[in-house]
Amino acid sequence: MQHSSVFALDDTRYQTLITIVHDMLTRFDQRNNPAGESYVKRLDEIRKMELETRSFEEIKERMKAGLIEKMHAVFDSMVSDALNDIC
Incomplete structure (x- = not known):
């Protein structure tokens, strides 16, 4: 929210x-x-x-990196599933 x-x-x-x-x-x-x-x-x-600005930025970057990794994993899984369906 x-x-x-x-x-x-x-x-x-x-x-x-x-x-x-x-x-x-x-x-x-x-x-x-x-x-x-x-x-x-x-x-x-x-x-x-207290959350310092630097700490907040570090947390935000770690969250973004984790989200990107998850997106890559989902994409890889989708591509693998699609290739298995084709073959």
């Missing part, structure tokens, strides 16, 4: 959504009694992380 041109996530909407998620995770913690770290604690840790 975040890559859609019609999707916008301003600070107010983000805070609203993160509050909803926090409330849901609190309920999960109460109901599920996680054996490890609580869901709320993990969310809080994630929210404390």
Whole structure:
């Protein structure tokens, strides 16, 4: 959704959504009694992380590279299937 041109996530909407998620995770913690770290604690840790511009660009490039590799694999599979059908 975040890559859609019609999707916008301003600070107010983000805070609203993160509050909803926090409330849901609190309920999960109460109901599920996680054996490890609580869901709320993990969310809080994630929210404390900062993403530097350089890190963001590196992640974006790795995602693009992975997508391109997957596209090549699908294309190779399609070509192989087509050749098998012809032969």
